[in-house]
Amino acid sequence: MAPRAYWKGSLKLSLVTCPIALYPASTQAEKTHFHQINTKTGHRLKQQMVDEETGRVVDKEHKARGYELSKGRYVQIEEDELDAVKIESTHTIEIDDFVPSEDIDERYLDKPYYIVPNGKAGADAFVVIRDAMKRKEKVALARVVLSNREHVIALKPFGKGLLGTTLRYPYELRDEDDYFDDIPSPRVSKDMVDLAAHILDTNASKFDPSKFKDKYETALKALVKRKAAGKTIEVPEAEEQESNVIDLMDALKQSLGRKKSKMKPARRKRAGSRGRGRKAA
Structure with a gap:
């Protein structure tokens, strides 16, 4: 059974519009997750908000958002005040321009989504937009409102549909010079x-994600299975690290x-x- 659409709206290229649905292309559902429990009762724990100065639990009606102006000094922002800066959701992904895919810096790539036509009515327009992009080998840059925030999204043909990837804003990226400037430049x-x-060259191969094996996840599932069966979990001794002094x-x-x-x-x-x-x- 297909998951429920995360977003529904329209894809617009100039005067051509078609209804679409957007689905997350990745999921964390298959990963092993743990809950906090009471070791005495085995019951699940729930978190409470505590005043960091008094140590007292704060009830729901006294919780609010605050932006830290300086150390320990906050300006309180009410929920209705946040509504004043909400981006109006037009439910339209309007394409602004097209760029070569190689022009997009990989650091800007954020979350992937599958985009499909929503119903048969707009399928023709969807296919026209998709195939035109495929022929020109271009990636469309558009804007979409998700969770009250506007995102730039890159669209490209992907199989019978489109792959939409939200992009980070420049202020979200760290400057590489802060990390690379101290790298020495020895003569080799x-x-x-x-x-x-x-x-x-001897290790060259084709990209094949089916070869990716999450060894930690596999070991984690095996550990849980053994523990649930009442078996003892033995922690292996830490191996000694090899010397880093080598002849290159x-x-x-x-x-x-x-x-x-x-x-x-x-x-x-x-x-x-x-x-x-x-x-x-």
Whole structure:
């Protein structure tokens, strides 16, 4: 059963409009989640808001939003005052312009959504917009209001539908210079770079997310299963960290040698199987 649409509205390109529905393309539902419980009763705990100065529990009617102007000094903002800055939800994703996909800095990519036509009435217009974007190999930049905030959203053809990805605003990104300025610039030999590049070539493959294995999630599920069955959980001893003092060229050569040693048994196995086949015939 398909999940309920997160947002419904219209997609508009100039004078062409079609009804659409937007669905989150990712989910956290399959991840293992824990609740806080009382170790004495086994009952689930609930959180309470506590005044950090008095230590007393604050009831619901005395809770409000406050913006910290300076340390310990707040300006209180009422809910109806927040309504004054709410962005009017037009329920329309209006395309502003089109850009090459490679022009979008990956740091700006936020949350992905699947966009589909909402009903058969606007399917023709949806397909026209999708196929025109596919032909021109362009990504559409538009605006959409989600949870009372306006977001820039990038739209691109994806299978039979569209993939919409909300984008971060520039103020949400940290300046890379704050982190990269202190990176040293040592002189490394061309031989080292060539060897490293060769290692990259030997490990080249196609992007295949089916190979992604969440080892922690798998181990977590196994731990919960063992604990629920009444088995004892033994914590392994921490392994000693290897020394970081290495000879870079030697490490590169060993890395290449390790790759070759992994490949050789597979070739021998195939040759052996062919030989056995001929003998059996």
